[in-house]
Amino acid sequence: MRGPGRxxxxxxxxxxxxxxxxxxxxxxxxxxxxxxxxxxxxxxxxPGAVLLLTVAVHVGVCFVTVSRxxxxxxxxxxxxxxxxxxxxxxxxxxxxxxxxxxxxxxxxESVDAAAGGTFGxxxxxxxxxxxxxxxxxxxxxxIPAAFAAGSFVVAFTRGAPVGESLxxxxxxxxxGGILAFTAVVxxxxxxxxxxxxxxxxxxxxxxxxxxxxxxxxDLHDVMGRNLAVIALKSELAVxxxxxxxxxxxxxxxxxxxxxxESQREVREVVRGxxxxxxxxxxxxxxxxxxxxxxxxxxxxxxxxxxxVAVQSALGWVVREAATNVLRHGDARRCAVRLRMSExxxxxxxxxxxxxxxxxxPSGSSGSSGSGIAGLRERLAEIDGTLEAGPAGxxxxxxxxxxxxxxxxxxxxxxxxxxxxxxxxx
Numbered sequence: 188m189r190g191p192g193r194x195x196x197x198x199x200x201x202x203x204x205x206x207x208x209x210x211x212x213x214x215x216x217x218x219x220x221x222x223x224x225x226x227x228x229x230x231x232x233x234p235g236a237v238l239l240l241t242v243a244v245h246v247g248v249c250f251v252t253v254s255r256x257x258x259x260x261x262x263x264x265x266x267x268x269x270x271x272x273x274x275x276x277x278x279x280x281x282x283x284x285x286x287x288x289x290x291x292x293x294x295x296e297s298v299d300a301a302a303g304g305t306f307g308x309x310x311x312x313x314x315x316x317x318x319x320x321x322x323x324x325x326x327x328x329x330i331p332a333a334f335a336a337g338s339f340v341v342a343f344t345r346g347a348p349v350g351e352s353l354x355x356x357x358x359x360x361x362x363g364g365i366l367a368f369t370a371v372v373x374x375x376x377x378x379x380x381x382x383x384x385x386x387x388x389x390x391x392x393x394x395x396x397x398x399x400x401x402x403x404x405d406l407h408d409v410m411g412r413n414l415a416v417i418a419l420k421s422e423l424a425v426x427x428x429x430x431x432x433x434x435x436x437x438x439x440x441x442x443x444x445x446x447x448e449s450q451r452e453v454r455e456v457v458r459g460x461x462x463x464x465x466x467x468x469x470x471x472x473x474x475x476x477x478x479x480x481x482x483x484x485x486x487x488x489x490x491x492x493x494x495v496a497v498q499s500a501l502g503w504v505v506r507e508a509a510t511n512v513l514r515h516g517d518a519r520r521c522a523v524r525l526r527m528s529e530x531x532x533x534x535x536x537x538x539x540x541x542x543x544x545x546x547x548p549s550g551s552s553g554s555s556g557s558g559i560a561g562l563r564e565r566l567a568e569i570d571g572t573l574e575a576g577p578a579g580x581x582x583x584x585x586x587x588x589x590x591x592x593x594x595x596x597x598x599x600x601x602x603x604x605x606x607x608x609x610x611x612x
Contacts, residue, residue: 196581199517201381208373209257212316215366216249219308226301234288234298238305241281245309248277249316256320260374261381271320278313279337282306286341306341310334310359315366319374327371331363387479391513394475406453413449417442465490468502469523472509481518481538487525493532496569497589501525501534504562504573504587508536530591537584541577562587 198206223242252274255267282305289302314331321327339356343349420442427435469485476483490498505523512518518540526533563573571589578584 199384201377201384204377204380205257205261208377209253211373212253212319212370213250215312215315216246216253219249219312220246223301223305223308226304235301237288238285238301241284242305242309245277245281245313248274249312252316253319256316257374257377259320260377267320271317274313274317278309278317278334281309282338283341285309286345290345306338307359307362310338311362311366314359314363315370318367318370324371327367328364331360331367334363335360390479391475394513395510410449410453413445413452417445417449420445465493465498465502465505465525468505469525472505472523476509476512476521479513481512481521483521483523485523485525487523488527490525494591497532497591500565500569500571500589501532501587503565504534504585505536507562508585512536512538512540527591531588532591533586533588535584535586537578537582539581539583541581541583 195203220239220242224239226238248270252267252270255264255270258264259266285302285305289299314334317330318327321330335356338359339352342352342355347355420438424435424438424442427438466489469490473483473485490501493501508523509521512521518538521536521538524535524537559573559575566573566587566589569589571587573585573587575585576583
């Protein structure tokens with residue numbers, strides 16, 4: 188059972204819902220075959236064999252139709268129009284064959300019961316499966332109505348009273364309508380799950396894009412004015428030099444000063460981006476993960492008072508871990524904990540939604556190229572360490588530890604738990 192278990196855990200939530208929907212409708216066909224098989228046992232040799240054979244054909248067509256219809260729903264195949272008409276024809280043929288066996292077979296009550304059960308089962312289940320491949324409420328509910336009308340005609344032509352014929356058609360309409368409604372709702376829910384998953388991925392991409400825009404905006408604000416002034420002064424210096432004017436030297440000196448000032452300001456912008464405040468990173472990661480539908484909690488000691496280099500390194504750990512939880516995992520919960528003890532600061536990020544084959548989402552390399560290797564190199568510069576690996580069934584934990592020789596150890600018992608409202612400005 189380990190193989191199927193690993194396969195199921197590797198599926199995303201929408202894929203799991205799709206698999207559940209697909210096999211739910213497959214199971215209807217299986218139940219049809221088993222039920223009719225049980226009823227066909229006491230019927231006799233040839234009537235029972237004919238019933239089972241015709242129902243087996245119907246079940247096979249239902250299996251194929253369910254798969255093709257759901258693939259069409261997800262846009263992987265064209266609408267299986269011919270297959271839907273084929274299933275409708277097979278459903279009608281099997282129902283009529285069952286009635287023919289009841290009329291021409293052995294005159295026994297068990298034959299009539301098995302034939303009637305076969306007729307009702309194939310009509311109802313066939314209706315629900317056909318509804319999977321049709322759009323529009325009118326078209327969907329026209330299917331059970333058409334089969335109900337056909338059932339009335341079949342019952343009435345066999346000599347049944349009008350009341351019994353109406354009752355039979357009403358039961359077909361009721362059962363087929365319920366299964367058709369189930370098909371419509373199942374497809375609707377499946378599409379919603381996929382749309383929600385796409386929206387979650389979009390929000391994660393928007394969070395990354397927003398950060399890039401912020402950095403680009405800051406860089407533009409810093410460099411735009413200086414580059415414009417440098418261009419003007421360089422053009423002026425060229426004109427003055429062409430006229431052998433001594434003022435050209437002064438203009439080039441000013442250009443040099445502006446270039447050096449621009450370099451300094453760019454370094455400050457980059458430093459502000461790379462050496463982010465740890466508290467801001469914790470709040471930002473919690474906000475992004477919560478917006479993506481992940482229950483994120485931040486607890487432990489406050490980041491105030493930590494050295495700038497330590498905050499920068501731990502901020503990168505939080506940023507990278509949060510990004511990879513969004514991109515590579517199927518997490519529902521993420522816990523971030525900061526604690527200080529015995530001259531060390533320890534940051535741990537633990538999340539669920541880890542597959543055995545895929546490794547830990549927090550351990551995957553992000554698009555920025557940092558990943559585990561990059562974080563270890565960054566922490567090694569300040570004598571820190573990083574550990575990442577499974578922390579139980581479906582859990583992954585990333586732990587960063589940095590020594591604090593100049594910061595007195597704090598007891599973990601006085602650590603302040605910071606909730607969403609406390610860390611989010």
